[in-house]
Amino acid sequence: MDRRQFLYLSGGLITIVACKKWNGKIVPKLNFPIRIDSNSATGHLVKSAIQLPITSTVLTETLIVGGGISGLAAACSLPSNDFIVCELNSSLGGTSSAISINNTRYSQGAHYEHTYLHNYGKEGLELLKKLDIIQFNSHTNLWDFIDQQHLIAPDQEEACYVHGEMKASILPNSDLRKNFFSLLQDLKGEFLLPSTLISSKFHDLDHITFYDYLNKYLPIDSTFINAIDYQMLDDYGGTSKQISALAGIHYYTCRPYYTNKNIALFSPTEGNYYFIKKMADRLPSDNIQCDHLVFGMKKETNKWHIDVLDTKNMLRKKIIANTVIYGGQKHALQYIHPSSHLQFKDVSYTPWVIINVVLTDAITLPGSKWQNDFISPDMTFLGFTDSKIQNQDHERVLTAYYCFPDMHHYSVQNIETSYDIIVLETIQKMSTYYKKDISNAVKEVYVKLLGHAMPIPKLGYLTKSRNLLTDGLAFAGADTGRLPLLFDAIDSGIQAAKMVSNT
Structure with missing residues (x-):
């Protein structure tokens, strides 16, 4: 049975919450409801x-x-x-x-897909075609999504907040970035989906970490690795020192984020x-x-x-x-x-926490994008999406994503009873991002706890x-x-x- 609670912060509970300290200050009164969704008690x-x-x-x-x-x-x-x-x-x-x-x-949970390449697995493509989700585009040699109203406009896809500054991309625009993509150039088209289609000649890459692979061929620095780690945590739940090179290379070569402008991003509000x-x-x-x-x-x-x-x-x-x-x-x-x-x-699983923050229509958030990346000393916070970019007619819901280390399953479960701190920290991070206090515009918050959200592709996992x-x-x-x-x-x-x- 799901342990679902609709928790209104009012009456006696406000007194308890207000006595807690947060960032050295008394926790402010919360005048919005918070719903916790977890099946940990099942x-x-x-x-x-x-x-x-x-x-x-x-x-x-x-x-x-x-x-x-x-x-x-x-x-x-x-x-x-x-x-x-x-x-x-x-x-x-x-x-x-x-x-x-x-x-x-x-x-x-998972919230986007990309246009599918023609050389992806035929059976998966056929099922998606049968479900009226995709159709083949003979001009681009790609499988396009039929419901194109859910495509994110390229200029609205992403904004990157990196240690207090807005950047054009998560990966720093530098010679190291150019050399990185040059290193992977010859592997484009070799790392397919499903991942079972990857040739056995590349299986040795499953026994070296992505960090060691990069360190072998590039003069990597901490800034570059922090950016790589952010993207690996976002898709794989682990850092470059945890995941295999096979998984890391797949991320950048299977779905050509930076090289193929015809690849569209598909993200309905759901x-x-x-x-x-x-x-x-x-x-x-x-x-x-x-x-x-x-x-x-x-x-x-x-x-x-x-x-x-x-x-x-x-x-x-x-x-x-x-x-x-x-x-x-x-x-x-x-x-x-x-x-x-x-x-x-x-198999090691990473715990995730997803927080949906519902805002009033009165607030304006200039410069907001669909995906608002956020790199800070808190590596568990992976930014948030803005539903207004997906659909102008619906309420504005900012959905934040947290990825915790795989040994912290019980810490995530503890959020069931100490949810107020992470909710307040999330609202603060969003306010920092926009340089605007959004707390008074919050109508309600939904917290989803996923104690075992995704398997981490550690060494040997993909080829065992x-x-x-x-x-x-x-x-x-x-x-x-x-x-x-x-x-x-x-x-x-x-x-x-x-x-x-x-x-």
Whole structure:
């Protein structure tokens, strides 16, 4: 069951908050509501679930665990509709989720895509085409998005605040930058999506850090590495000293951010939940069951017996399936199917916090862009997006992103009870960015806690041999040894569906 609270800072709570100190000062009164969204308490329900009687037994061909990108891509790729999707949360999306504010959805996770190159994986492109998301442009040799109203104008894409100054780009415009892209020039077109298409001749790059690779060929300095680290944290959840060179090079060569002007940026207000909705709309609604926690799986007499808790009604169910596609987070396998967890023990997840700050229409924010990058001594804060650039007709929602080190999962959970500090710090950072106090214009704030948001592509992660199909149990998701990117997640679901269909 999601631990969702709508916390109004009023009455006695204001007294408690106002007694706290923040930056050496008394915390000001907060006159807006804050909603905390976290499912950290869900795991504790398993002990209760085991004690409950089984109230129903359901038969299906395939059970899909997880209603994120990979799980729904798998559902869309199965040959029949004889399947059930069990999603832990009360809504679909996973790390591509969205929050509804005044009947408009705003991103609470992954929030953009780029035009797809012609040499991307055919199966992923075909699924996106079938979903009426993309179409091929023979003039540019690219796959364009059909809903072009969600494209961000190039002059509105990005503004960069770097240690107190506005810069033209995160990467410093210098000879070192030129040499950096010159170093990667020969690798363009070699690092494809899905990442499984990368030739084995480059696999040695998975065993050296991106930092060591750069340091080997370039006279790098701290300013340049700080900029690289910012971009690696933004997409991969780790710094250049944590991720492999294979992952780092992929970032700059697979999606040509700086070299191909035809690459358009696609970002609806709901972010990558757009893809979730497109897939869900193609599936029978009765096949999708939210608020359903899968807490045990075992194979008996050639069938999979799955224990499921309906967390909304606190009812225990049993699902019997011929095959299973597990698209949930792999760290949970230690409790659900321990023998399968062993091959995923190397996966490290980074925790994320997403904060949606809703502003009144009265405030003006000159110079705001869609993506407002923010490099400061606080490396956990990765800037924020502005929904007014995406859609002028909707409310202005500034969505901030925090990426915490992978060992700080419990610190993120503690935000459930100490949310006021990070909310105030976020508003202060935004005010610093605009050189304008926005605190009086805040209407409400939504905080999303993702304790295991994305797998970090550390050394050896992308090239480790894994058995993704065992006895009718297939694994999907970016955390199966793939990059934490939408196209990789989609392809993992497609491949999992193919595997179980052939068993």
